[in-house]
Amino acid sequence: MTGIGRRLGRRPPKYSAAALVWRGMRGDYWPRIWRDTELKRSYDAVVIGGGVHGLATAYYLARNHGITNVAVVDKAYLGSGASGRNTAIVRANYLTPEGVAFYDRSLQLYNSMALDLNINVMMSERGHLTLAHTDAALRTMNWRAEVNKLQGVNSSVIGPDEIKKIAPALDTSDHPRYPILGALHHPPGGVVRHDAVVWGYARAADYMGVEMHQKTEVLDILCEGGDGPDGKGPGGKVVGVRTNRGDISTPVVVNCTAGWAGLISAMAGVRLPITTHPLQAAVTEPVKVFLPTVVVSGSLHVYISQTDRGELVFGAAVDAVANYSIRGSLEFTEELAGHVLELMPGISRMRLLRQWSGLCDMTPDYSPVMGFTPVDGFLVDVGWGTYGFKAAPVSGEQMAEAVATGRTPKLIAPFALSRFDSGELVGEKGAASVGH
Amino acid sequence: MLLVPCPNCGPRNSADLRYGGESHARPDPATATPQQWRGYLYLRDNPAGWLRENWYCRSGCRRWFALERNTATNEFRNPPAPGDKRGGKA
Numbered sequence: 265m266t267g268i269g270r271r272l273g274r275r276p277p278k279y280s281a282a283a284l285v286w287r288g289m290r291g292d293y294w295p296r297i298w299r300d301t302e303l304k305r306s307y308d309a310v311v312i313g314g315g316v317h318g319l320a321t322a323y324y325l326a327r328n329h330g331i332t333n334v335a336v337v338d339k340a341y342l343g344s345g346a347s348g349r350n351t352a353i354v355r356a357n358y359l360t361p362e363g364v365a366f367y368d369r370s371l372q373l374y375n376s377m378a379l380d381l382n383i384n385v386m387m388s389e390r391g392h393l394t395l396a397h398t399d400a401a402l403r404t405m406n407w408r409a410e411v412n413k414l415q416g417v418n419s420s421v422i423g424p425d426e427i428k429k430i431a432p433a434l435d436t437s438d439h440p441r442y443p444i445l446g447a448l449h450h451p452p453g454g455v456v457r458h459d460a461v462v463w464g465y466a467r468a469a470d471y472m473g474v475e476m477h478q479k480t481e482v483l484d485i486l487c488e489g490g491d492g493p494d495g496k497g498p499g500g501k502v503v504g505v506r507t508n509r510g511d512i513s514t515p516v517v518v519n520c521t522a523g524w525a526g527l528i529s530a531m532a533g534v535r536l537p538i539t540t541h542p543l544q545a546a547v548t549e550p551v552k553v554f555l556p557t558v559v560v561s562g563s564l565h566v567y568i569s570q571t572d573r574g575e576l577v578f579g580a581a582v583d584a585v586a587n588y589s590i591r592g593s594l595e596f597t598e599e600l601a602g603h604v605l606e607l608m609p610g611i612s613r614m615r616l617l618r619q620w621s622g623l624c625d626m627t628p629d630y631s632p633v634m635g636f637t638p639v640d641g642f643l644v645d646v647g648w649g650t651y652g653f654k655a656a657p658v659s660g661e662q663m664a665e666a667v668a669t670g671r672t673p674k675l676i677a678p679f680a681l682s683r684f685d686s687g688e689l690v691g692e693k694g695a696a697s698v699g700h
Numbered sequence: 701m702l703l704v705p706c707p708n709c710g711p712r713n714s715a716d717l718r719y720g721g722e723s724h725a726r727p728d729p730a731t732a733t734p735q736q737w738r739g740y741l742y743l744r745d746n747p748a749g750w751l752r753e754n755w756y757c758r759s760g761c762r763r764w765f766a767l768e769r770n771t772a773t774n775e776f777r778n779p780p781a782p783g784d785k786r787g788g789k790a
Contacts (some may be wrong), residue, residue: 294783435774467726508788526744526746526747527746527747527748528747530745534741535744535745535748536743536744537742537743537744538744538746538773539721539722539744539746540746540748582720584714585702585719586719586721586722586746586751586753586771587771587774588748588771589771589772589773589774594701595701595715628741628742639772655739683732684738685738687736687738699778
């Protein structure tokens, strides 16, 4: 049903109180928020991966560049990977100037997202505290604060007294084994409802004619003219994609996957500097809201935020061993509980509700790999490590520009795959929320 | 928890070992091109399946060795016998 009346404007219709009352009185069902269409034989571009990155890329292709003959394919359902498994934290307090400029733009797009997509993404600009427990960590916080200030990003280093005022639940005394010496305070940081971001992008992209194909697994990427077998590899160009629902011909394929990024790129004959590690997270039972801000401790390998429902959401470092199994472990729970109680002894009676795990693509310098590859028409937006969700809007915007113009936008030029040949790495490990 | 079959110490918790990543032959620094060397440094196969990896038994025998592990199921196969040269770091 490619309804002609559906694409009247650039923005999908509002979810409003009036519509709620109207539909409630008429007993109407809400319409599906994206269409379920037949897979066509040909598209102008195919985006692999139906998470926030893939959907944002498709959305900006349609909105900013008028390219609407686009398919987003996902082997499971939209938002089934890291987009639905992350801890929903957004921030721009990075360490490298390249990183700060990039994530600051992402934060701007998150701030205007509810208006742009006409969906409530529950953006909560609640502030972000990165705790320092050692002199070395405090030095890095000062470094980050100065880099941030130079680029107009609001960050400053504060002492234990001010931390106690912002988050009274934290133990700022000198009793713990690793006392809190200070923190990088970043007021624009916060949390967003990640599922709403996925649905918002899907709905808005669908409204402009982009097709979303779920349960469509990519089996191979068809290339010609390359050095490797079947015309793949450097020097070749993309001609199509083979899926479990048939072949599609397309001149452009954008790899927006996480976890499977290396496997998808190998289908085009491109090797990536990526290893896949699981990252575990957990959530507690809901209690009255007492933690008004996001708290991160790199030394203790934990980041904590409280949802509007009152659950505490915990994330940790990636597991040390490269792995594709999305499994939880007891070691994670034990370590997490120990570290959280060191920060907030008062919550020792709280119970964990559940834990889960998602896949992170780790690169050697903790920065992503974005843009063109040696295979013509094959673009990557991968290697997001633990930063993927916070970067989604700006990645989509920049990748769409790269696809539409055929040139690498300035903002993502430092993250090109070729940096591993030239040795110009963008070391972002110092701004990883937790030590890895 | 991952039970790692150390050829010298028997099954050990992975937390007792250091994970060394994919095991690739090191190109000869004297003859390798910069591109080959950077490929060795950075590029990875990262398969979802059987992979040969380096491990260091840091709280046991304190030796490096290579093991085959399935990255999707975490099974190990053909662990080298104690003192086996095959267990040497590739």
